[in-house]
Amino acid sequence: MDALLILGGLLLILAGLIWLVMLAFGTSLLWGWGSLIPPITLVYVLRHWRTARKAVALAGLGFIPLVVGLTLLASHDPVRLAAILSLDWAKPAYQAPAELDIDLHGELNGQAFAPQHAELIDGVLSLREGQDFFARREVKIRLPQGATKAPIRLDVLPEDSGNLPEVEVSWLLPEQDLPEARRLSKGYTLHLDLQALPPNKLNGDFHLVLPAQYxxxxxxxxxxxxxRLRYRDGQLDTAFDSQETLVHVVEDHLQRRFASRLVQVQPIPLVTFPTTRVPLTVTARVNGQDQQVELVLRKGQSGWQVEGDHYPQLAQSTSAPSKPSSAQVPTPREPSRPTVDRRVRFSLLRLLSNPQQYQNLSMRVFKVSGGAAEGRFAGLDSDGSIRLSQQHGGAGQASFTLHPDEISRVELLEP
Structure with missing residues (x-):
């Protein structure tokens, strides 16, 4: 209501001023042009009051709803009124500096492509445009094993064959609810020359050309x-929302709690961001022994921290590690067990019957109506719907669900 009163008052005042200028032009051309200058407008009103009084009265009537609307706004939302009167809305919006220095030019599916986020995690190089759950346009390159450590130098030509990176491009049209995707295992041109940029970045040259039809x-x-860690002034930014940030906070807490740096935290349950409070049951190996600890993580002004954390910092060790005694007998290491590839014989039925086995694994879901979605498996809802999550760089983490009746096929992307 207050907004309508304010808008109506402003429209009446504007109509009165326009009418006043028209009356001035009707008096003479000189008065008309002069009335466009506020001081001369006032002189015209005083000199030709009988002619101008109707327009002045209309403009004066506009102040009544304007004042009433501003009074109502001040009574229930003074902060908004202060922002309007301060004219902050007229100032150009502040744009935060980009996290990454990306200077790429080109197109995807015939449309201009300007990625804002890029990462190389778990062997997948991803270039993403858009901050929603599904990217407007995205390029993913799955690098072969052994080609993910810096420096990365890779050249692929259309005639090459063998163990080549898999390239996937996807785009989301306005009328679609899932993006379309195309994958290539050969027939493209790729050049990568990336160098390490501490603490957790790579930078260098990038060149990709797909066949003309793409x-x-x-x-x-x-x-x-x-x-998925972020640093500020050389220090870890614990305010950034990601699984890796929470693991680091938990690991630092356990090191100080048990006064030992020999702490290995097991994978924690998947957390959906944004959130400010996360209760966790953490399993960790401390000094060679398994420990299970109940923790509550809370996000405050200084970032993520464990509730009730009052343990002091660990002292920096300056002494050289002692050499093992010759009398000590080395403990035989247990033979490593072969890793089971869960992608073998994977299906939608296996996922629904044993969801715990595939928790937090990356998978691709194909919809019956067309389109595909990719994310990490976050469990099943009460109605049996599959819930996937995606990490969006600085945008946090998002999740979505698909009912089994909507799914034609599910593909597991890691062992």
Missing amino acids: GTTLSGRLELFTD
């Missing part, structure tokens, strides 16, 4: 993250 070319300088 309408995709991308070339320039690229900077990307190698994990």
Whole structure:
């Protein structure tokens, strides 16, 4: 109501001023042009009051709803009124500096492509445009094993064959609820020359050209993250929302709690961001022994921290590690067990019958109506719907669900 009164009052005042200028032009051309200058407008009103009084009265009537609307706004939302009167809305919006220095030029599916986020995590190089759960446009390159450690130098030509990176491009049209995707295992041109940029970045040259029917070319300088941690002034930024940040906070807490740096935290349950409070049951190996601890993580002004954390910092060890005695007998290491590849014989039925086995694994879901979605498996809802989550760089983490009746096929992307 207050907004309508304010808007109506402003419209009446504007109509009165326009009418006044029209009356001035009707008096003479000189008065008309002069009335466009506020001081001369006032002189015209005083000299030709009988002619101008109708327009002045209309403009004066506009102040009545304007004052009433501002009074109502001040009574229930004074902060908004102060922002309006301070004219902050007229100032140009502040744009935060980009986290990554990305200077790429090109197109994807025939449309201009300007990625804002890039990362190389778990062997997948991802270039993403858009901050929603599904990217408007995205390029993913799954690098072969052994080609993910800096420096990365890789050249692929259309005629090459063998163990080549898999390239996937996807785009989301306005009328679609899931993006379309295309994958290539050969027949494209790729050039990567990336160098390490401490603490957790790579930067260098990037060049990608897909066959003409895909309408995709991308070339320039690229900077990307190698994990989901963020640093500020050389220190870890614990305010950033990611699984890795929580693991670091938990590990630091346990090291100080048990006064030992020999702490290995097991994977924690998947957390959906944004949130400010996370209760966790953490399993960790401390000094060679398994420990299970109940913790509550809370996000405050200084970032994520464990509730009730009053343990002091660990002293820096300056003494050299002692050499093992010759009398000590080395403990035989247990033979490593072969890793089971869960992608073998994976299906939607296996996922629904034993969801715990695939928790937090990356998978791709194909919808019956078309389109595909990719994310990490976050469990099943009460109605049996599959819930996937995605980490969006600085945008946090998002999740979505698909009912089994909507799914035609599920593909597991890691062992």
